[in-house]
Amino acid sequence: MKKAGLLILLAAQLVIILAFWAWNHVNHTMGNQLAGEAVGQLLAYGRLAGLLAAFAILLQLILMGRVKWVESVFGLDRLSRLHHILGFSLVVLLVLHPVLVTIGHAKQADTGIFAQFIDFCRNWEDVLAAAVGLGLMIFAIIASIAIIRKHLRYETWHIIHMTFYISIALAFGHQLAVGSDFTGNRYFAGYWYFLYIFTFGNLIYYRLIRPLWKFKKHRFVVSGIVPESADVTSVHIEGREMASFRINAGQFMMLRFMTKGFRWQSHPFSMSCLPDGRHLRVTIKQLGDFTRQIPDIKPGTPVIIDGPHGAFTARQCHSLSAVMIAGGIGITPIRSLSEELLNAGRNVHIIYSNRNRASIVFRKELDELAAAFAGRLKLTHVISEEPSWEGEHGRLDRDKIARLVPDTSDCDFYLCGPPPMMMSMRSILLKLGVRSGKIHFERFSL
Template sequence: MMPTTTLDVERRRRSGRRAVTVTVLKAGFWLTVAMPFVLFALWGGPATLNPGTALSSLGTMAGLLGTNLVLVMVFLAARVPYLDRVIGHDVALAYHRRLGEPALYLILAHFALLTVGRSVENGRDVVGETLALIGDGEDTGLAYIGLGLFVVVVVTSAVTVIRRWFTHEMWFAVHALSYLGIVMALPHQSQDGAVLDPASWRYAYWLTLYAIAFGAMLVFRVLMPIGRSLWHDVRVTGVEPIAPGVVSIHLSGRRLTRLRAAGGQYAIWRFWSRATWFHGHPISLSAVPTDTTARITVRTLGKGSARISRVRPGTRVGFAGLFGIFTDAGRTSPRLSVVAAGVGVTPVRALLEDSPLTPGEATVVLRGRGADDRYLWDEVEALAEATGSRVVHMIGPRPAEAGTWMSTEGQTIGDVFPDLLDSDLYVCGPPAWSDLVVRDARAAGLPATRIHMERFDW
């Protein structure tokens, strides 16, 4: 066991504060889930209770809960910096996707229960009542169209096969329909007795939720990226090939240190050229920025990354971020264990540059299938030598046996990291491969809170 230092104590305090904040955020979420029930109870519910009004009341509750989850989803996708510092943008998006299906089911239940309830009250069949509701006014018709759009968005997001088939541009265009669906439902929600009925005091509560969710979206996904991009004036200064299919893009800008970038973070970069302007790319910094320079490293994995690998010097660059807690700020332990494969070495290289390391504190595993996968390894080795860190090379294909992330059969994670249980483990590489590393670390007894892995998922 290594002796506890002042830095270790501060790291644990910081981790404790983050855990408290996460608890408060979760409590806030459940409070918003409870509020529709409270408001409905205070509202008084239906004047008389019979099968029709009971079904309609259940439908109203389902609609209120569904609306609440949709607004939470919008907030989680808004790239709020505070959320990113606490849980990470990738985790926020994972929660965003997780809420999609229950939100859809609640909204479907809202339409179904209200329709059945009113059909019972009015003595009509369900089909006739549905047609009557659609023809009842423009507001309800728009709400049905909004429901259809929301179904399309959730299905394309939740069904993995469909999502993988879509290009980023196709998926983004379809996903944008969710916002159109919400807008189309607003007139319906403003009817007498509905969520946004201005005659009800509940109006202030729901209007506040709408303002927070869409205000965050406007500020952090639109206004802040535009303002920062213009202010820092980032441009391409050069494209440096460093391996087959891999380039480092060198950037210039002004007052970049004001971004307070940490090694291991990433931004969503948009290169303003004819071939690349329509696609934002989540790419890690491969070096800690100076006041006037920055660098990212890109591997060609598709048409989009191939296009940005050919951008010309002078191209203006917009960006959103920086994001991520794959940084030294997430550490709580006296030792550092790092595993990187492929282009996953880029945030690791910046992380090591930005971490205050003492001799023997860090062990870094660099995994590659062959000589072509050794990009930036020389820089990592130079940083390791300067800090007295240990570097382990794993080169070659994985053994024929399934379920190993190493290049040597029979080797265990404890063989590679003898001090693993005194460490924070940082893992960056292909998702399926990274999952194997995490599996072995958890099996060895390392708590999940000390495992750091970031996914650049859209």
């Protein structure tokens, strides 16, 4: 229901933009531009490309702005996929706009395309800034192409991606200064201002004000650092009035530890225990430069929390049974979710895949949970690289899943682990006849 409401809201904005654009061009001072000469049409469609590009950019900010009323409905994974697709499609609009408008004006002024472009940059208000902004945007989009991103450190890619904000600021002025859709229609200009204020208002609220406000209220601090295995550490967090910090099992938070070496970065981590209204726990694998320093954090360190986020929760489960498939550190949301589902009366089967027994996280906790919910929780460890392991061996493949879960009817599936494992699990489950709506997953990458 909420989903339909948001999609209608989005469609309504597109209708408003198209309606203003069409009205402006049909009632143009130089006559109906949509039915007239080719030049008028080139300019009209060039402006439309610009309007849609600007709107798509604002939409991109909302999609990835961790805006609660959007994220809680669609889930981060879906939003992040949409953000990628929209980002690459945006290039078409971003290129079409200057190309069509430059050709159109060049034809009108009976001059060359290059001469027209130079004239725009020299004599048209704010157009040079917009051209620089466009260059930066295309650069940031190119840096996100998988094959290029793979060679960049996350932080380098992130800084390049942040230039989007500079590009938006650089491109903003020319829209209202020279965009005839706005100069000739103060209602449309007002609506356009509203869209920008709405988008940036949401970003500032959800990314800045809300986390700071929550920090002021709860005064989160690290209350303990507990090693779970050779390279996995749990961080316990406490604070004031924790019962009013609402988080669901399976959700994640962006954590910023306010101590030397940490405060300039916030990273996402999932809630790894059942929320108890008193404390939070995240469990972190030491993978890179940030996570490797986690064991050195001192109790008492203040933590700013942006969240909770994500729709990977028990609310997605509509079946009697849930099969939870985890790989490596992907166990963190699965651990808390399983307990919540068991408490809600569901049967749970955890299939947990690791390289060797030393890399199993929460082994004792999972055994205790299995004992507490005997008959309703089944626990299967699958070990890929240790021949002496007495249980399931090898990788999770179709035969193994079909054998471990002989009856997939009335089952929801939750997946969390390395991306290749999740992709293969999803396709195996689909081949086994599981409906895609029954497969829920959380990718550990934004």
